[in-house]
Amino acid sequence: MGWRRLPDTLSQAQLWRHICEEAVEYKQSEPAHASILHSTILSHRSFESSLAFILANKLDSPWCINAVALMALFQQVFREEPDIIDAAVADLLAVHDRDPACDRYSQALLYFKGYHAIQAHRISHRLWRLRRRVLALALQARMSDVRAPEGRCCGCEDA
8 A cells, every 4th residue: 555654653562552531531521422432442352343343334324235234344355454554553643643632542443434435445455356346336325425525635634
């Protein structure tokens, strides 16, 4: 891929621990949000599992693929092409570093539509290269429907 990790950035394991710590802090300060934090972050053992869950639930559709099937598909893609997760980690670090509205890593992971759109694009691109083009197009269309990212604004949040 076209990026490289800077030497002073967090590893995937360090980032995941940091995200879990943020979720625990959020849970204590905002109890009404506890169940969402549990289902999206705290019940997962890894960054890739959490990301697969979040994306699958955002893209869940009765006419396309349900969240359970999407999560399994995303986890399979992540296993087959770990560079996708490395890039997702780098993206999260970059958003946190460059977006003044993002003071926690978990904010972008949970709520930033541009971040979600880029990760879904990477998954769709992998499926396209595997000649699973109908599914790749369906995922791209679904992401556009639910998150409506603006291509001209890729890299800045307009939530």
